[in-house]
Amino acid sequence: MDILLIDGVALPAPNEYKVQLSDLDSSDTGRTEDGVMLRNRVREGIAKISASWAALSTADCARILNAVTPDSFEVAYFFGAMRTARMYAGDRTANLKAAREGQAVWEVAVDLIEF
Template structure:
């Protein structure tokens, strides 16, 4: 059985060629006083996953894009802070599918460099 590094909406998708997790602090308010000292009201720490895929078959691309079609969905991924697989709720940013090309040695049409960001709710 193959292992997958990314499960979106319960669907194991093809392993990305590029995968980056950004840890984001979310502030309700951040201000500096007269001495320049920062005062912040951090309300949450969230994740943003930036991923890009190697050439995807038409079916793989469709499966991937359909997995992120809902407003919010779960993503299971390897989290660098947790040091283990984590499941969180995300939404997707713009989906880029830049080039449909025929790759003769792979035997068909492929979408190259599909990419998007997943942002934790």
């Protein structure tokens, strides 16, 4: 089973994978002077996916980083069942772990955030 697809293309299975769901409150949300919370939630369940891969080839590293280059893309992701959302890439890192005889080993991490 594919865990993560970007614009219909399956990415390698990540070594670490975390889905976080957040709420979005309106700008008039806050506390009164006496500390009472006034909350106006305008949207719930906004997904943020943190995924990382270890021991990737240069080709797989490039495939992941190229997939998250556009301003936005469709992500199908596993969270008990497959879900789909329009997302953008937050932080992206690629760490070169080893390089010998023209071969490289990379660690890659990406945050994907729902619009």
